[in-house]
Amino acid sequence: MAIADQLNPDYAKVLTTGDSYTGGEFFFEEKTNLLRDIPDIEEEFDDDEAPESLQEAVRSFLLVCAVAEAEEALVNRSMLIQASQYRDRHDIYAEWVQGLISSWQALVADNESTTRESFEMTWKDLSKTWPDIPTFEELWSHLEDVCGDVRLVVVNSGGEEVDWGAKRFWILVGGQKLDRGFTVEGLVTTYMPRPKALTPDTLQQRARFFGYRRSYATGIRIYLQPEVRIAYGEYVKDEGVLHRALREHSGRPLSEWRRSFLLSGGMKQLVRSNVIGRSTVNLDFKEGWVQQRNLPKTSTQSSSNLELAEAFMWELGGELKDVRQVLPESRFKDERMNRPITTFAAGRNSEDVVRFLLSLSVEGNDHLTVTAICAWLSSLPEEQEVDVVFIDSLDSQSQTGRTASGLATNVFTGRSPAKVGSEDISKLTYTGDRSVHAGNPTLHVRAFKVTDAPFSAPESDRVVWFAVWVPSDHRKNVVLEVLP
Structure with missing residues (x-):
């Protein structure tokens, strides 16, 4: 915001987030074991079959929902698939996920061995960060009902609205509409096959998994492309420098603060060009x-x-x-x-x-x-x-x-x-x-x-x-x- 702008603040104070907040430092410095890579080999888009990493992510989400079912917890649990800026791909991801859930519901009902083994492997992965997760046998017994209770919604300009009170378990598929101003209740699983954002503000806004989620963080899984994971890690470090600079300037007029920002991860621009009101230079x-x-x-x-x-x-x-x-x-x-x-x-x-x-x-x-x-x-x-x-x-x-x-x-x-x-x-x-x-x-x-x-x-x-x-x-x- 330009110094001459009447909305320019007189001072800035860095607020603490509270003990239950999970943000950048939590995921990309403290709890990196909650992160999972989307392998480079899956970057080539192929609409014939759901990528293995997506299948794993959906299994992880369904098991977290099974925990809520087993514990009779009246809470929302949701999965977010940040698919693409292109709407046709939203439909492809939705078809993949709906097909997986429908087939798994029938296979779980039949106690099919291959499906059981794949879910048990995912359960073992969850147990690495969730020591008191219920036994696999208990969760397996609830999976058929969970598959029938999950509501899948495509979130874009032509998609449905989300009524969080109508269902407990949700899978949201979308792109740019999910980037800004969209709250996702009870988000536990994020699948983001999108490439790295070109500006830090867009990168940060895509992080819907930031929030007050520490009470159930042990079941969170975040699937990212490797370059996106690196970019978030660098962003967290750069953000820490900014916060330190503001704290050091505390008590003095903000108009006297010379703005300086670090951009890591190959980013060239601070924000989208249409939202900045200051004259800046990149070195x-x-x-x-x-x-x-x-x-x-x-x-x-x-x-x-x-x-x-x-x-x-x-x-x-x-x-x-x-x-x-x-x-x-x-x-x-x-x-x-x-x-x-x-x-x-x-x-x-x-x-x-x-x-x-x-x-x-x-x-x-x-x-x-x-x-x-x-x-x-x-x-x-x-x-x-x-x-x-x-x-x-x-x-x-x-x-x-x-x-x-x-x-x-x-x-x-x-x-x-x-x-x-x-x-x-x-x-x-x-x-x-x-x-x-x-x-x-x-x-x-x-x-x-x-x-x-x-x-x-x-x-x-x-x-x-x-x-x-x-x-x-x-x-x-x-x-x-x-x-x-």
């Missing part, structure tokens, strides 16, 4: 390196940045080592003559790096870059360390000079000689600046002699520049609000 951390692009405007800014960098280097002095003593010879090499030593401080606290970056005077889009880097660093687990590298120990005497436009494009000294193959480092004298990192996120700080700086020497001879390496398992998008 992609997926290329490995994120770097400063602009010169400071004044000699005072340049001098201040140099003092801050030297103070940071002095602060880390006892921990700094020659990079050649830190990185393995199998991937790093520097045999250049008459070059200052590049120093490496391993395992720093990310807060130290955030503090340093926020203290720098930067220009243009570098404000967004610094904010994005700091938001990302603040999202890392507390135990995640960051390495700090001072290229050439902030020395620039051996440099012939660089232009501002050249630095905006690339700050890295490349491999030498450049023509040597990428795997053959034995013939190299230097593997290049981009190789100066280990496994941790890494900050590079260096000084450049800038030939066309808008200020003169000595400030133009040592202009501080930064770059940050993002390990592949931490690469995200960061969405930032652009303030007027």
Whole structure:
């Protein structure tokens, strides 16, 4: 919502959900044993036969209903099949499920052995998370009645309405109408063969299985495609960062909060474009390196940045080592003559790096870059360390000079000689600046002699520049609000 909007809130408070709530953290961090994969091999849609994972999901639901029947519990139990955005597929899924239930009802009545074995296998799976589930024999005795009592409804613009008081057991099949504003009573089984949503708001809204369900969570099963399961797990982590940022801002006007959001799981956009009222920009951390692009405007800014960098280097002095003593010879090499030593401080606290970056005077889009880097660093687990590298120990005497436009494009000294193959480092004298990192996120700080700086020497001879390496398992998008 735009700051100027009269509905923009004055403050925000993060509310606790209560002990009985089951949300993202519950399912994707605490109780991942309630999740089941829809195998990739079933992604190819075939309307001839119901996928095995769907059959398992329906069996699981029917057994949960049998528990309610055995215990004479007057509660709703429901299964949600988030089939597709295409209505013709809703009908196919409905036909599959109705066919399964009808055939199983007859087979259960005949005590058919193969059907009995398949239900008993599903019962054993439920018992892994539901220690006090009734015996299989007891549930089997109720399954014929349960199959006759289940009501199946297709939920779309032309489908039926759901009267929760009319029946206890429901199976709902649909797509977009189930995404938003639809409450599903007593939801225990979710089957979602749909691919990953493109925006976090849609991903979250599809999670009808979030809710106050802890009292019967042991019987819940959620069937997802693997990429969707990963996306929900990443979303939960990103949401935690947002909540932490709001809690830290507590007590101050919301208009002063610079919005920043992390997007994991390959998502590029924060929300659907027609619902956002703010100007935002996406910064992609997926290329490995994120770097400063602009010169400071004044000699005072340049001098201040140099003092801050030297103070940071002095602060880390006892921990700094020659990079050649830190990185393995199998991937790093520097045999250049008459070059200052590049120093490496391993395992720093990310807060130290955030503090340093926020203290720098930067220009243009570098404000967004610094904010994005700091938001990302603040999202890392507390135990995640960051390495700090001072290229050439902030020395620039051996440099012939660089232009501002050249630095905006690339700050890295490349491999030498450049023509040597990428795997053959034995013939190299230097593997290049981009190789100066280990496994941790890494900050590079260096000084450049800038030939066309808008200020003169000595400030133009040592202009501080930064770059940050993002390990592949931490690469995200960061969405930032652009303030007027």
